[in-house]
Amino acid sequence: MDRSLRTALFSCILLLSLCVPSSLSQTCSSYTFSSNQVFSSCSDLPVLSSFLYWNYHPSNRTADIAFRKSGASTANWYVWSLNPSGQQMMGSQALLAFHNTSSLPTAYTTSIDSMSPSMQQSNLSFQVSNLRAEYTSGDMIIFATLQLDDRLLSTNQVWQEGPMSGATFTAHSMDSANKASVGTINFETGTTVAGTARSSSKKNVHGVLNAVSWGVLMPMGIIIARYLKVFEVANPAWFYLHAACQSSAYIIGVAGWGTGLKLGSDSPGIKYSKHRNIGITLFCFATLQVFALLLRPKPDHKYRLYWNIYHHSIGYATIALSIVNIYEGFDILDPEKKWKKIYTGIIIFLGAVAALLEVFTWIIVIRRKKTASFDKHANGTNGTNGYSA
Numbered sequence: 001m002d003r004s005l006r007t008a009l010f011s012c013i014l015l016l017s018l019c020v021p022s023s024l025s026q027t028c029s030s031y032t033f034s035s036n037q038v039f040s041s042c043s044d045l046p047v048l049s050s051f052l053y054w055n056y057h058p059s060n061r062t063a064d065i066a067f068r069k070s071g072a073s074t075a076n077w078y079v080w081s082l083n084p085s086g087q088q089m090m091g092s093q094a095l096l097a098f099h100n101t102s103s104l105p106t107a108y109t110t111s112i113d114s115m116s117p118s119m120q121q122s123n124l125s126f127q128v129s130n131l132r133a134e135y136t137s138g139d140m141i142i143f144a145t146l147q148l149d150d151r152l153l154s155t156n157q158v159w160q161e162g163p164m165s166g167a168t169f170t171a172h173s174m175d176s177a178n179k180a181s182v183g184t185i186n187f188e189t190g191t192t193v194a195g196t197a198r199s200s201s202k203k204n205v206h207g208v209l210n211a212v213s214w215g216v217l218m219p220m221g222i223i224i225a226r227y228l229k230v231f232e233v234a235n236p237a238w239f240y241l242h243a244a245c246q247s248s249a250y251i252i253g254v255a256g257w258g259t260g261l262k263l264g265s266d267s268p269g270i271k272y273s274k275h276r277n278i279g280i281t282l283f284c285f286a287t288l289q290v291f292a293l294l295l296r297p298k299p300d301h302k303y304r305l306y307w308n309i310y311h312h313s314i315g316y317a318t319i320a321l322s323i324v325n326i327y328e329g330f331d332i333l334d335p336e337k338k339w340k341k342i343y344t345g346i347i348i349f350l351g352a353v354a355a356l357l358e359v360f361t362w363i364i365v366i367r368r369k370k371t372a373s374f375d376k377h378a379n380g381t382n383g384t385n386g387y388s389a
Contacts, residue, residue: 028053031068034136039066041190047177050159052080056187061153063146063187064130067095069161072140074099077119077169080142080159081112082126087156087182090115093124094158097133097142101167107133107142115272115332119169126152154186174334202263203333209256210329211343214282214322217249219350222315227357230364243293250286257283272332278325285318323347 028042028051039053053066067080081094092112096119100106108121109128127147134141146152159181162172172178184193221242228238260279292311297304330340 027051028068033066033141034134037066039064043185043192045159045181045183045192046194047180048159048161050080050181052157052159052185052192054187054190056190058188061148063148065142065144065146067142067159069140071138072135072161074103074135075164076161077164078140078142078159078161079110081157082146082152082185083156083158084151085156087158087184089158089160092158093126095128095131095142095144097140098164098169099135105133105135105140107131107144115334116171148187153188155184156182157185157192158182202259204335206256206259206263207329207333207335209252209259210279211326213249213251213253213256214318215326215343216346216350217245217252218322219319219347219354221245221249222319223350223354223357227354227361230361246289250290253286254283272328275325275328275332278321278328282318282321282325285314285321288314289318 028044031051040055042051042053044051049070051068051070053068055064057063065080067078069078072078077096077098079092079094079096081089081092083089083092085091089112094110094112095107096110097105097107108131109124110117110119111122111124126149128144129147130143130145132143134143160172160178163170180194186192224238224245225242228234228241231238257279260276264276289311292307292314295307296311297307326343327340330343
């Protein structure tokens with residue numbers, strides 16, 4: 001090979017090596033810690049340029065671990081955690097590292113117990129010692145010693161990263177890499193397996209059923225009952241439409257409520273207390289409305305007024321709680337933003353229709369009262385009383 005050609009080829013290779021990010025060529029086994037600490041097991045985690053190292057001590061069931069994030073930003077937070085309840089952030093027992101307000105790397109333990117965790121320091125379900133963070137050459141490293149039990153020897157691991165705003169921890173991205181930062185680890189055998197984020201198909205079914213029933217059909221049923229009955233031509237059809245709409249909403253809503261109970265039983269340790277409590281309240285209110293239909297007095301009954309107050313109060317409370325809980329569900333499920341916007345658009349549309357019908361029906365009612373008053377006055381003037389002294 002010509003010498004000039006060899007020189008050019010060597011220059012190209014050198015240039016390419018400089019252009020390729022070091023994180024792409026790194027492996028856990030090629031890394032040397034600044035403290036010359038050696039680990040018997042390590043794993044190249046599949047996403048977020050992260051690596052895990054550990055030594056397992058079977059005599060006392062402890063594991064010395066090091067979690068390393070390559071190319072770490074000083075403006076981000078980083079988490080590595082164990083989660084026996086599933087491959088997800090909720091329920092994770094986490095080690096958190098970040099740069100504090102003094103620009104020093106800091107680490108502490110935090111339990112992820114909600115979709116909007118405070119990320120404040122808290123105890124974990126297992127003991128952690130020798131916890132510290134180190135930032136060197138663009139790498140954030142968390143060191144710790146974990147006290148393991150039977151459920152933690154082989155369990156799920158979750159790692160994550162997100163931005164900070166001053167001293168505030170803000171939500172991480174929902175990119176594909178962030179969603180796939182889960183897997184399993186076996187401290188005894190020294191193996192890890194990449195995982196995938198838990199399928200949300202059941203959650204999607206739960207969300208769709210409840211959004212359609214409580215969030216769309218129920219408000220439509222109330223609109224039908226409140227406004228169509230003003231039109232004489234719609235009587236008694238409005239009542240059957242109202243009953244059909246609300247009955248359908250109740251049946252679909254109970255199915256959605258049942259899927260929610262199933263999701264809860266399949267996810268021990270994960271609680272969405274507010275969403276759950278509102279859901280139980282909605283089921284109770286809707287069931288009361290079903291019984292109210294069976295006990296509905298005739299229009300001229302002396303208790304009909306009290307029944308109307310009860311029926312309307314529970315109905316409007318159900319709609320208000322339904323909308324609140326659907327948005328709670330959106331925050332939990334965290335679907336594409338377009339779905340939340342679509343539902344918001346539906347609610348705005350139904351609200352606008354209700355507002356227009358409210359004005360229109362009040363005009364009709366007022367005109368009827370004026371007509372009735374005029375007819376009564378006319379009958380009083382021209383009738384028998386009109387000829388009296």
